[in-house]
Amino acid sequence: MASGGRLPKLVRTRQFYTGEPFHTAKAALRGGNNRSPLLFGHTLQARLEAEILNKICTGGQWWAHPLGVAAVETSAQSAVVHLDGHTTFRRGTSYPRSAHALDNLLPGTESGAQVSGVVGLRIAGINGPNLRLTLVGGGCDLVLRGTPETDWGVELDKRWERFEKAGEVPLWHAPQLTADEEQHIREFPLDWNSRRRLDWLGSALLRRIAVFHTSSTAYSCHAWIHDDEWIFELDTVRGIELDHDAFLGRLMDPVWGVPLRIRSQFCSCNRHQRLGHNLYTLQCTYHLEHADGSGRGGLQLRFRHGSGTDAGDARRTLTSVGAPAGWLDRVLPTSSPDVSPPARHEGRPSRWSDGKGRS
Secondary structure (H helix, E strand, C coil): CCCCCHHHHHHHHHHHHHCCCHHHHHHHHHCCCCCCCCCCCCHHHHHHHHHHHHHHCCCCEECCCCCCEEEEEEECCEEEEEECCEEEECCCCEEEHHHHHHHHHCCEECCCCCCECCCCEEEEEEECCEEEEEECCCCCCEEEECCCCCCHHHHHHHHHHHHHHCCCEECCCCCCCCHHHHHHHHHCHHHHHHHHHCHHHHHHHHCCCCHHHHCCCCCEEEEEEECCEEEEEEEECCCCCCCHHHHHHHHCCCCCCCCEEEEEEECCCCCCCCCCCCCCEEEEEEEEEECCCCCCCEEEEEEEEEHHHCCECHHHHHHHCCCCHHHHHHHCCCCCCCECCCCCCCCCCCCCCCCCCCC
16 A cells, blocks of 8 residues: 555554554555555445444443454454453443453343344354354454453353343354344334444444544543434543544544534534533534435534543543553543542553554
8 A cells, every 4th residue: 555654654543543553554554455544344244343333332331442442453344353351330340341242242032022132143153362243144254352361152151041041042143033033123123224324334433443542532432322323422521622623533534534524513612611610511512424415324422521521530440441541641631620639559551552553
């Protein structure tokens, strides 16, 4: 794609979006093309990636990275998702990230009941810390990469036994869509179809998931789907400037970003407003749609800034799960009135990143 001094700069740019190691990003660029340095998933591959984002990247817990994913490596028909090591829930309970992912992804059902997990998701194989996933019908491939000590076989066996003890049927080894899965699709057609209109967006965001870490001032991110809109709420503490324009610029970059355009916006930013009042919180809301105006589902971004985003002990908790020290200093500075003073020993920084992409 490029040579000489230009290539390292392009590699760093790619890392801002993917979080990949330098050598992986470099190899991908050498084998890619100039017009689309970050390929898009298509059809079933896009659906698989969107389901992953929807089920395990919702926020509401503490991870080393805002959505619990350290990096994503991609090609046109495959993706490798590097999971963080642990999930810490708001109540303080710690849980392996791999186990948390399986709890939300694996399909199962009681006879005649709504299917839990991802309809049509199947286990394609295990290789060390790598769990290979696909959908019924094939033509798509996604690997969840856990930490080196992750034992996917043990975790899957535990959940198989748990399903059976609860009188539920595990579905992740069925060769075809089961009758329960087909019934689920028939009974919830509006929900099913609205999700499919968002597959392109979920896939594109997962493939650029590092922007929430490298290019945002938010220390916390929550995500959910409502109708045909994917909503992300990003919280920024007082003491640092809310720079949502920089995030939007990177997300919508014509070469590296997602093909989006702003449909409407409500911006309450006021650089002269003192954010000292304990009840005052700004929110800037942006509604985005596909750049071609095709109405294929949209993205809503809520940038929150003020005391309503009180981080409390967030810095201590994020330090304990391995969040990079450089990123913590940027999004949770100890000078902010919303951040509790750091513990005497904050711990070692993450092995993944300094907040500017893995290398």
